[in-house]
Amino acid sequence: MPAKSKAQQKAAGAALSAKRGETKRSELIGASRQMYDSMSEKQLDEFASTKRKGKPDYTPDSPIPAKKAKRKRAAKKAAATRAKNAKKKKAAPKKAAKKKAAKKRR
Incomplete structure (x- = not known):
């Protein structure tokens, strides 16, 4: 499932980096930490590999x-x-x- 916004794509990239051991889990905050806990590496890879071009900064239902x-x-x-x-x-x-x-x- 591709990311719906740039923010989701960035959070998935951060969580994927932690899953692979490139960054520490303790450095994750907010959505990226939730993604780390609830998604597999394959799911995170799909989210993170989404192209950003044409995506909104945030999803409409996002609290940001x-x-x-x-x-x-x-x-x-x-x-x-x-x-x-x-x-x-x-x-x-x-x-x-x-x-x-x-x-x-x-």
Whole structure:
């Protein structure tokens, strides 16, 4: 069965390398470790030998695009909050100066 995405193909390649003893199993993370545990060397070879040309980066049901979108939204929200706080900091000294001036007049 060929890989459906570039990410699957890369993970299968890493798992295959560990199966053959070229890399350590402890270096595997995520999908490659699961593939190492659940697939035979022949299955991994089929996945890893898939051509990448024309394949999407990730499969549509993969959680990675969702994580990236969530991270992007969080970064955008944080930038908006920083901008808002920067405006408050600029306005705060002016308000404090006005309060001091009003106290001196009394």
